[in-house]
Amino acid sequence: MSKILIIAEHDGRSLNQSTAKTVACATGVSAASIDILVMAESAGLVAAEAAKLDAVSRVLTVENTANANALAATLAPQVVALAAGYSHVFGPSTTFGRDLMPRVAALLGVNQISDIMAILDSHTFKRPIYAGNVVLTVKAPSDQPVVATVRMASYQPVASNSQAAIESVSCSAEIPAHTRYIDLKSGSSDRPDLQTATKVVSGGRALASSENFKIIFELADKLGAGVGASRAAVDAGYVPNEMQVGQTGKIIAPELYLAIGISGAIQHLTGIKDAGTIVAINKDAEAPIFEVADIGLVGDLFSIVPELTAALK
């Protein structure tokens, strides 16, 4: 019978929603148990949140000052030490999980399944390749642990109606000193988080400056939406990198996505394939974005967007 260990993602204070989505994916394995591992400096708050998640059997905590920040080189040996007895070790396919999990896999001597989007059985998974233009079904060997990351846009977080046991565990893994955390600069905003927002408005190169991006923010505020951008807009410096949507940015699945002045390159479309409704506003009727848009409007964004914002009273 399968036993699953899920590596919690958190910032020391609260649990990232990616963990509840990873649990949702794990329920597809029909395992005997699903445990969550919280590695932190002080795990209390995060563990309490994790314990509420449905389908979770136990929350294991490892408290260590070295775990104050999530460094893959620090965390991986601890995961490996605690992974004994588990048939599956899952993490989210966020930058946290994508940094950590392959290091864990290599130390366990196995390959990693990246970006699970569907589970066929305990060892058979679907995952996107070629920027989501191909879906590959892969089978992992049954005589080794399965190490995998979970594609966030494919799962809804499990609910928080439970009360799992929390157990503090000790871990004697040797922690290397060769990697040191310095700092984190985040463009913190009070707008909804891009990856969890139900509505997202994104702007592209056509915005032409960071000042002009204001009209995107105004529309987003009216809709209660998160704000994203194409790579071209990020590269040009109109908005910070954490707003990039696409193959190499964030893969998102909002109910409503508005692509404004974005051509619809395949690398961008990869990021929005699972959006509920895609709206495209573009002055070029031939733009590829219209091939995937549910609702398309051809015209100049600089007149359409303010008009739309004004109309949304």
Next chain:
Amino acid sequence: MDKILVGLKRVVDYNVRVRVKADGTGVETDGVKMSINPFDEIALEEALRIKERGEANEVIVVSIGPADAQQQLRTGLAMGADRAILIKVDQPTDALGRARALLEIAKRENPGLVILGKQAIDDDNSQTAQMLAALWNRPQATFASKLELNGNMARVVREVDVGLETIEIDLPAVISVDLRLNEPRYVKLPDIMKAKKKPLDEISLQDLGVSVAPRLEELRFEPPAERQKGVMVEDVAGLIAALKDKGLL
């Protein structure tokens, strides 16, 4: 530092719309344009800049793949790498096997840095750098958008979901690069001529002593579900009506 090792993967060019083979056993590659994985060009550019600043003596490009991967290595030499190593393998490999092969090269060459792409745009695995760092028991700095060397340490700014994280690592280390680290240079014609004379060594996986028999079975390749064709609206009023219709406003 003495040497920098850069991994160059031969992949289907990023502009190609890939097609799944009718029998679901793979994607069409016959007659399809192949290129260096775009992230690997950025990795190489960074290595070349480090060398040009006098902070490294030699840049070595490595590719694991079929004989045709020589083309990508030659392009890497034309960009400015000093020499190339082809780890020749005709059968498919998996990420752990590729990381093991790169580890053998790292052990032979003792580079101060190994710079790889953050992901290969064919398999979208995003694993090799982290696996190599683990097997080599060295630091990793993934998704790098800025790299500063300081003696036997490096300071790396990483693009993470919530912003930009800075870490400090001891060398030797493995870096995986993100798109915004730099803009790769263009190759000039005389450089292509010069590159023909640069050394390109070939070694088989067997000779490296690595077994890369893949353990992940690739059962089936299929196209993703198509989105249904949508509607066009004439103006803002039409857009609002269509959104209300779907219960989104």
